[in-house]
Amino acid sequence: MAAGAEALHFRVDDGDPHDRLDKLVVHLLERAGRATSRAAVQRWIAAGRVLVDGEPARASVAVRSGALVDVRPEEPSPSAATADPGVAIPVVYEDEHLLVIDKPAGLVVHPARGHASGTLVNGLLALPGFALAPADPRDPMGHVRPGIVHRLDRGTSGLLVVAKDEPTREALKARFARHEIEREYAAIVAGEARDATYDTLHGRHPTDRLRFTSWVRSDPGAGGAAPRRAVTHVRVLERLGDAATVVACSLETGRTHQIRVHLAERGRTPVLGDPLYGKPPKKPAVRAIAEELGRQALHARVLGFIHPATQRPVRWESALPADMRSALDQLRRLATRSSI
Incomplete structure (x- = not known):
């Protein structure tokens, strides 16, 4: 052997x-x-x-x-990423198996083309908990394989769990695959949203490789990747006149850009400020608010699951960040003036 x-x-x-x-x-x-x-x-x-x-x-x-x-397990290949203590990572919970962070908007999760450094992974490598994987002392290179099990888009803020060891990583990946993770997002959308469940296929856009779409065929044709099912539950939290709506989005599945696609294509209420799936709002005042925000108004506010090590339920909530609170306050004042 x-x-x-x-x-x-x-x-x-x-x-x-x-x-x-x-x-x-x-x-x-x-x-x-x-x-x-x-x-x-x-x-x-x-x-x-x-x-x-x-x-x-x-x-x-x-x-x-x-x-x-x-x-006889082999040693996993280490990441080529290097530690960067200059990356600020707001940690909301940490134990020997995992940590939960409140990712700020603008932070890229892992190195990729155009983002070789300054990512969440670079910051994780500088944290004490990743200097040695305490759950597996036989794995001395564990500190260079931070366990990313799900991602948030660069412009999306909110809660994200990271595994510190391979058993925790694989257990969390299995829970995500079985849809056993509670995830809820808050979004400010343009227009008048409604309570709805969107259950569609989801795949890459046929002509724009940066985008995804729910308008896909079950048979993608030769050479195409098969689309996958995507389910999003949308619940209205607050109406801001006819200009915008605050909604909560719960996920049954976790496809790339899923919420953004469903709100734009199926709800016809794109996330405010979404540079990929939205359009500049027609009302100048709302357009100015979106431009000031500078990113999609989407925040992962709830994360919950059964802890892989303790088998106990754990759950966290995150308040809206300052930029989304500012946008919301301005939209409320705008809605009040419009109703007078």
Whole structure:
């Protein structure tokens, strides 16, 4: 077996999944408190790090009850990002397994083209909790793999959870996939919104690769990525005349730009200030408020889930940031003057 981390040994029981080795190993690791992605397990199998009765096997092979499975995890590849203590990260909760931050608008989550530094990941690497992964002391490089399990757009503010170790990361990813995370956003939208549930397909825009759309076919055609289901529940919180509405948006799914797409395309009430899916408001006073805001008026205000380590429910709320409060106050005054 390839060298690396210490080996884990399992005997396959009747109740374990037998149809594929990769599926079985994911199940065994999760049961042992070492949750790992299926893609990682498949890499280990291909590298000879998984043995069945002492012999290498393919990921697709069926495994009999009673078989002995030996797994030697490989060290995850470290991120190329470097620590940047100059990135301000407002932490609202932290323990040895995860932390929750209140991301300010304008902060990019991870390095990408055009944003090689100054991101949330760079800032995380400078935090004490990421100098060593305390939940897994056998992983000395854990501090350079901050566990991003979901993202917020650069112009969106609010609550975001980050895992400190691989079991927590994989458990949170599984909860997101099973739609077991409570997420609610507050948005100021242009126009008169209504209570609604938008249940649509969601995929890339056919002509603008920066955008997504709900107007997609179930069959994308040759070479196209299959669209996925997106569900957003919209609830009106406050009406600001006919110019704007404050809404709460709860997510069942978490597709890229999902709320922004649904509010713009299905509700015909784009998020105020949205540079990608919105248009400048017709009313000069509202347009000036949107320009002063300088970003989409969207804030992740509620985040809740079952903590992977303690199995207890945890939940956080975040108040609107100052720029959205200022925009809201101006819209309220505008609505009052318009009603006189």
